[in-house]
Amino acid sequence: MTSPHTPLHTPSAAVQVLWAKSGQLSAGTGWLPVLHHLLDVGACAAAILEREPASTRDLLAGDLGVPDTDLAVRWTCALAALHDLGKASPAFQHKAEVLAARVWKVLPWQNHSESTPHGLVTQKLLPPLLEARGWNSGVARRAAQAIGCHHGQRQDTPRAPDRGTGLEWQAVQDELLTLVLTAFGLQDSPAPP
Numbered sequence: 001m002t003s004p005h006t007p008l009h010t011p012s013a014a015v016q017v018l019w020a021k022s023g024q025l026s027a028g029t030g031w032l033p034v035l036h037h038l039l040d041v042g043a044c045a046a047a048i049l050e051r052e053p054a055s056t057r058d059l060l061a062g063d064l065g066v067p068d069t070d071l072a073v074r075w076t077c078a079l080a081a082l083h084d085l086g087k088a089s090p091a092f093q094h095k096a097e098v099l100a101a102r103v104w105k106v107l108p109w110q111n112h113s114e115s116t117p118h119g120l121v122t123q124k125l126l127p128p129l130l131e132a133r134g135w136n137s138g139v140a141r142r143a144a145q146a147i148g149c150h151h152g153q154r155q156d157t158p159r160a161p162d163r164g165t166g167l168e169w170q171a172v173q174d175e176l177l178t179l180v181l182t183a184f185g186l187q188d189s190p191a192p193p
Contacts, residue, residue, distance in 0.1 A: 003122030011035060012107045014172040019099045020087050031099055034087050038180055051075050064192040067102030077190055078184040079143060083150045088173050100141060107168050123148030129177050135191040 020037035023030035049057065057069035066072050068177045086092065090110040126144035131137050181187050 002115045007181075012172065012175055014103075014168065017106050017180070018088050018093065018172065019103075020084055021193040022096050022099060031096075034084065035179060037084055037087075037178060038081040039174065039183055039187045041083060042180065042184060044075040045077040046073065049076065066192050071189065074184045074186055077149055078180050078186055081184075082126060082177065083122065083147050084118060085125055085173060086123075086148065088176055089118070089125070089169065091121055092118045094192045107172065108166055110166070110190075117146045117151060119151045121148075125149065125173055126177075127175055128161035129174055129182060132192070133173075133181075133191060135175075136193065139191070139193070166170045 004183040015034065015035055018034040019031045020034040021032040051059075054069070057073055060076050061067070061069045061072035064072050066075065066076055093107075094100050094109075095135075123144045126147065127135075127137065130140035130143065135143075178187070181189075
């Protein structure tokens, strides 16, 4: 992860209101922002990988095609963090009325009569974001499928995934990706092959 002296830019108002977890949906209290949840999961992955034998980190470097294990661990942690990027979509944000009301003040509301699982949304959103950062399209798609199916569903599930459409939603999804990559010191790193 970045050093304590590496500044992260102040997240936009949209990033600040997107929620990932809520203990009391009706009251809108006890909520956890999407960005915090993403970074928490990435940090947990880092803690787990610290306890793994060196051979595990060597395997990650080989699988990702990167030159050293430190870089492989940082990519693995960042990719794990991105598992819930799909929560930064209207398909998820509408689920808690009180919390959603705050989101709709910053991002355009979109009606969703049928919710699409956020893992499927992650699988749909992530490839073009990674490709814009130099990832090979096939690698980006496969990585997104692996990351997004953390609840056991793949994109080819019959329900069509919500795309989190609109320029404002795409901008906040891209910002979250940028913040995660920056937190793991990957903002200037070439994409894993």
